[in-house]
Amino acid sequence: MRGKVALVTGANGFVGHYIVKRLCEEGMRVRALVRRPEARAELEAIGAETTLGEVTEKGAREEAVRGAQFVVHCAASASSELDEARRVNVDATAALAEAALAAGCERFVHISTIAAYQLRNREGVLDEAAPMEAQGDAYAVSKAEGEQALSAVAARGLPTVVLRPAAILGVHPTSFWGSVLPRTIAAGQLPLVDGGEAIMGYLHISTLVEAVVRSLRAGEAVGQAFNIVDGHFRWREYTAFFSTGALPAATADQVPAFMSFRGSFSTEKARRALGLAPRDNFASSMAEITGAP
Template identity: 40%
Template sequence: MAETGQKLALVTGATGFTGGHLARVLLERGWKVRALARQHEAGRALAALGAEIVVGDITDRTAVAAAVAGCSHVFHIAAYYRGSSLDPEIYHAVNVEGTRHILEAAEAAGVERVVHCSTVGVHGDVTNVPADETAPFAPGDIYQETKLEGEMLAAQAFAGRLPGAIVRPAGIYGPGDMRFLKLFRTIHKRQFRMFGTGEVLYHFTYVADLVEGILLAGTEPKALGETVIIGGAQYITLNELVRLVADAVGVAPPRGRLPIAPLLVAARVSEAVCRPLGLNAPLQVRQCDFFLKDRAFDISKARRLLGFTPSVALDDGLRRTAEWYFREGHLKRK
């Protein structure tokens, strides 16, 4: 990567998993980093490393404009990801309007480059694998729908006067991630149950590789105006994934499988009971997608256009993630 000099990068979502990794790597490589955080306390660790913390919310246009002012680069990572609230307005306010605020502020400030972080989830259930950037859009829930809306805003802006690029990461994992902890924990406790055949495909992206892809999208001239999928070097079946996680946590792979139909029925009942009450259903249909939908992607455009090369093999990345879970006490060694 070229020398960055006195360039200043705003990272939204810097107190989260991916944004935090990105902010730390930028600091290590000599960038000046500004982080937009809802509370200064949340950014204390980054501040200790030299980042400037600007208190504000992505949904506040004025706060966003202040955060963007003076920046050469903006890495827009922040998103509302399937949180406890089922209110579509929250997803829209963060994933759509928050993105709009970033794009408007970046254009007004004349930034050199914006990188918008989307998701391969905009493609939904992949029918032709591996899917590339031209695959049909088929968002399956409010998160994916609003991420697609935000991506469309970014694509429109980048086709005009604002220099930028869009990245669509596949499933992000690594030390610090909490979304896949449940999978590791249930396999470690021998409580995991496979529903269906287990032959659906899954594609992971180790967070350090994703950060490299995002940085390339933010610095390579060929990335301007482009959309690229960022993922690991391989996609595998769910059966293979479970075996690798079992190896990473030091247990024998689970055996046997159960039919998927009863799980889907239970999920629909759970949602039907909880949604009228405004409650987050303990079992949701989207969670069943883990056992049903193919997620396998072609990263050749990122390789060709950006020179992106994943460096962390899946088995190694899963071991590193498991070790972090053990070290932090999320998993208990037997």
């Protein structure tokens, strides 16, 4: 991969930043698509070239993908409005894939999510063939639809890999699980199902970064989707790091589907095709987030 051009979208965000850094370390020429001008200096300092623009803009997409052998698509919308979520997670994903196909891209790695599965009150072990979400939470529905849109382009010849990470733990100002959600918990505003007994998968950001690198290298990965998970926690175990009192109670139909899940996610496929072994690092990841010694 050394010397090849890799476009990373959403590069100014939590996941994108770490992926840009690692690909630069791998000796790739990394082109970072960023939304905010102030993010350019930090990315350029770690060796990336930057292109300013929105993934939803045709001109920005085409300029960014031109001459790139690889695309790692991290940009996403967490909007609670389905139309807005679809604009980024479905329409822009499909359009970027079309641009990559036209540009002769060698591989397109798409960062999806385990939230795209049907998770409400689900039990058992979910592998990559589990049903995808079709109604409810805008983020989950739009990410599932984004995968479908990407599959349509892949069927016409674009080599794709889909990664479905669980809760991504790590330190960054825009990290949902490391910065955004902890503030909601500390304010006593996060509702829990059955006192937090529901299950959530997790991984450290370094695991996802490693999965991206291996997805770019492994021929067996093309055309496949992979759960990327280090382990599982109960919601009460996670919220205990940030809560100062009892959190409000909720029923399963009052919260996003992933907050009522009671099963686990299979990692067998990622082990087999990517050689990616999960690591038991919940305690160390939370210590990193909270700054505990």
